[in-house]
Amino acid sequence: xxxxxxxxxxxxxxxxxxxxxxxxxxxxxxxxxxxxxxxxxxxxxxxxxxxxxxxxxxxxxxxxxxxxxxxxxxxxxxxxxxxxxxxxxxxxxxxxxxxxxxxxxxxxxxxxxxxxxxxxxxxxxxxxxxxxxxxxxxxxxxxxx
Numbered sequence: 113x114x115x116x117x118x119x120x121x122x123x124x125x126x127x128x129x130x131x132x133x134x135x136x137x138x139x140x141x142x143x144x145x146x147x148x149x150x151x152x153x154x155x156x157x158x159x160x161x162x163x164x165x166x167x168x169x170x171x172x173x174x175x176x177x178x179x180x181x182x183x184x185x186x187x188x189x190x191x192x193x194x195x196x197x198x199x200x201x202x203x204x205x206x207x208x209x210x211x212x213x214x215x216x217x218x219x220x221x222x223x224x225x226x227x228x229x230x231x232x233x234x235x236x237x238x239x240x241x242x243x244x245x246x247x248x249x250x251x252x253x254x255x256x257x
Contacts, residue, residue: 113210113226113252116168120192120204121156129160153193158185161206161239165230168208173245179223183241189232202233212252213242222247 123141130136135157138145146154162183169178192204210228217223224247230239 113169113172113212113228116164116171116208118164118167118206118208120197120201121160121189121206122194122204123154123191126154126156126160126191129157129163133157133159135159151188153190156189156191158239161185161189161230162241164206165208165228165239165241168230169210169226169228169243169245173248177246177248179244179246181241181243183228183239185239186237189238203236205233206230206238207233215247215252224252226252 126140130140139149139151140154140157143154146152162185165183166181169181189206190200190203193200208228208230210226212224212226214225215222216225223244225242225244227242228240229237231237
């Protein structure tokens with residue numbers, strides 16, 4: 113799977129995601145609330161990080177070929193601080209990597225399984241998971257058998 117690098121996550125992304133998802137938990141957009149509960153900053157929705165991983169997958173294979181997508185959230189993600197962009201952009205930029213681990217046939221359909229990990233540019237793992245998709249054309253080349 114080709115490496116995918118997101119733009120730095122901003123508070124605007126978080127507010128827009130809250131509107132789209134209906135998840136207006138204040139720890140995702142209200143700095144005062146985040147500080148009150150012991151966080152130094154607001155944090156991204158875990159499902160937003162999963163959406164970035166999904167974007168990485170679909171930019172590679174398209175969305176109609178995905179059969180299953182599972183993920184596990186591993187760590188909080190803080191947005192970029194515009195007052196300190198150079199020192200905070202790496203914590204807010206997500207890199208998604210994947211490796212095809214299996215080719216198989218199920219119910220007559222050629223499929224592949226790929227393990228993925230999403231981490232920021234500092235190497236902090238944010239999400240791990242896997243997906244199963246239909247093989248179209250040539251099978252993916254990075255199969256580890």
